[in-house]
Amino acid sequence: MKRITIKDVAKEAGVSVTLVSFVMNAKVREDGRLDCPVSAETAEKVLEVAKRLGYKRNPAAASLRSGRTNTIAVIPTDISNKFFAGLARYIEDRSNLYGYTVLFGSSDENAAKLGDVMDAVLAYNVDGIIVAPVAGGEKAIRKATDLGVPVVLLDRDIEGLDGVGKVILDDQEAGRMATEEFIRHGFKKIEMISYTLAISSLKEREVGYSQTMEAHGLSDFRKVHHTTYETVDHDIEIIIQDMVSRGVEAIFLPTYSLSAAALMFIKKKGLQVPQDLAVIGFDKSQIYRLFSTSVAHILQPQKEFGENAVDILHDMIENKSTGRSIVLKPTLIPGGSVLKD
Amino acid sequence: MKRITIKDVAKEAGVSVTLVSFVMNAKVREDGRLDCPVSAETAEKVLEVAKRLGYKRNPAAASLRSGRTNTIAVIPTDISNKFFAGLARYIEDRSNLYGYTVLFGSSDENAAKLGDVMDAVLAYNVDGIIVAPVAGGEKAIRKATDLGVPVVLLDRDIEGLDGVGKVILDDQEAGRMATEEFIRHGFKKIEMISYTLAISSLKEREVGYSQTMEAHGLSDFRKVHHTTYETVDHDIEIIIQDMVSRGVEAIFLPTYSLSAAALMFIKKKGLQVPQDLAVIGFDKSQIYRLFSTSVAHILQPQKEFGENAVDILHDMIENKSTGRSIVLKPTLIPGGSVLKD
DNA sequence: TAGGGAGATGAAAAGGATTACCATAAAAGA
DNA sequence: TCTTTTATGGTAATCCTTTTCATCTCCCTA
Secondary structure, three states: OOOOOHHHHHHHHOOOHHHHHHHHHOOEOOOOOEOOOOOHHHHHHHHHHHHHHOOOOOHHHHHHHHOOOOEEEEEOOOOOOHHHHHHHHHHHHHHHHHOOEEEEOOOOOOHHHHHHHHHHHHHOOOOEEEEOOOOOOHHHHHHHHHOOOOEEEEOOOOOOOOOOEEEEEOHHHHHHHHHHHHHHOOOOOEEEEEEOOOOHHHHHHHHHHHHHHHHOOOHHHOOEEEEOOOOHHHHHHHHHHHHHHOOOOEEEOOOHHHHHHHHHHHHHHOOOOOOOOEEEEEOOOHHHHHOOOOOEEEEOOHHHHHHHHHHHHHHHHHHOOOOOEEEEOOEEEOOHHHOOO | OOOOOHHHHHHHHOOOHHHHHHHHHOOEOOOOOEOOOOOHHHHHHHHHHHHHHOOOOOHHHHHHHHOOOOEEEEEOOOOOOHHHHHHHHHHHHHHHHHOOEEEEOOOOOOHHHHHHHHHHHHHOOOOEEEEOOOOOOHHHHHHHHHOOOOEEEEOOOOOOOOOOEEEEEOHHHHHHHHHHHHHHOOOOOEEEEEEOOOOHHHHHHHHHHHHHHHHOOOHHHOOEEEEOOOOHHHHHHHHHHHHHHOOOOEEEOOOHHHHHHHHHHHHHHOOOOOOOOEEEEEOOOHHHHHOOOOOEEEEOOHHHHHHHHHHHHHHHHHHOOOOOEEEEOOEEEOOHHHOOO
16 A cells, blocks of 8 residues: 555666656657657556556655646635636646646735735745735735746736736726727716726726726716725615716726626616616626626636736746736627617 | 755754754644743744744655645635635635645536546645535545545535545525425425536435425425526526416525526516515525515525534544534525515 | 767766654652 | 653654766767
């Protein structure tokens, strides 16, 4: 019942441990052969013996010697958040492709908690980190970069960190797209609800909205309301009530949770979409099904987010490269929720 | 810039590596002293030096030597599922208390995928596993137990596995509670929608419902509809339409996702709760806010689920004990959705 | 024919912490 | 005073793999 080690395989196959190690770590090249200095027949024999004996590499020993753990950490703000939960799956799948094990840890949109999680994963010697930065999280992230651990920023940008990779959305464009869609359909009194959070994605979406309003001479109607993640359910009722009473025609909801909360209230209140209020939401949501008309929304390329993040991180780890930045384009899914009469 | 090892600490503190190791691994006893054969002053000096030098244990080395990784795996069916997402946080927090790092991997309610994830975490040499078994997942789970890796079953029971720990809900009781609540309020035509999944939690909830119906002489009205996780949004419309047309008075929804899907459709269809259809849901949901009346639902003690699972697993790891079983009690949160007229 | 290069293989040295076991000194008991 | 504990500390083996470097054979070229 004792563990099968590389030595057992070597003895059984009649070769040295070096050979076994070479074979076990060899990548398969395009031509189908193993990429290692071992003859094909020897390699085959080693493989056969390893399988027969049920050899499993001891990751601790491998990691001790190589200094690598083949483990990456993913730090979303909240794994139970729809956007990150979906992303997590793509990240997991892509990581397996490269042979990485994935460690998850939520930061709770909280810089101190991010620091804790960061300490934990660094103590674990992860090979790289994918992180959605929270407001005030620079210091925590710098801990990793200072140690030379590759970092990829996800979903949100952060200033003054160099050498990190980035996968973010063209958030200004998202704000523009939504606003222009409203305007194209003849709306003027367009407002927006956002979070007070000082994170780039939200700020940029607001900028996109504001600039577009201005560009179309609608500065007078420009207004961005703010709430917090914790109090959104309550605040949004007041905000929407107020909007309706002031005759606001359209509302842009720049995140999944804001869309869900707002539409929930709109439905509860019995407001008609788009007659009483035109709507553009964010991300896909079950909630849209509540309405007889389809709900227009901005879609983020979730799969690209996840896969690019892993690809960039892998490149940084493998080639000690400095991180690339990728800006992904949002898509507008049209819907009846923006039709004027 | 080189890594600080235990040897550096030992030299700097003027003691042997053994001492340092003892001190670093010592638990703090109740009386506040360290539980190790080292004098208090020496221990203090070691601690001070370790901190000053910035010593961090190398987990790979520790794990190689001790055979333990201080890592546990958590395998829910779907981490983006509300119930498991919430649980994950409790598990994470409790695990940190014991110094465990947590590895997550979703099984997708799929036995083959569970096998893959299981292989991955076993290759990783985790110290223990918390898993929500999927239908047909015995074999995958037995892989772990055969290797002597402690396993705790979460949320669902599974037959014929011995030595495993369990944390499950009294699912029959949940079914009974809901059904009796309806009956107490004068309903007779009570039906239930469930998944075709062959998992214990659902089956038991159905049993609880059926037995209660029978006990009250309502066997003639007893009916359980079935759908699948993938097609629920579509199926549920047909089922509910059918129920309404047949004059069914009340409906019990035994999972979070069923509650969400059903209530979404009920709202969309403009059905009145409880006039057209009385409802008892499962778990807490944002959706309940859609209704002017409060929605009665069964609540699972999520925190207890998570913490007990970790506690039991920890006990199994630490004391090589055989797994305990815990059955948690559901709570009925009353609401206007079960009031007759 | 000597020299060089390529291909295949092996020996042995890390890598850092844990831990079984041994050693010493001080305290306690006889 | 001498022996036995007890408290404290050290030595060295061990965990398993990766990786550097050396070796050896064979073949090709100048």
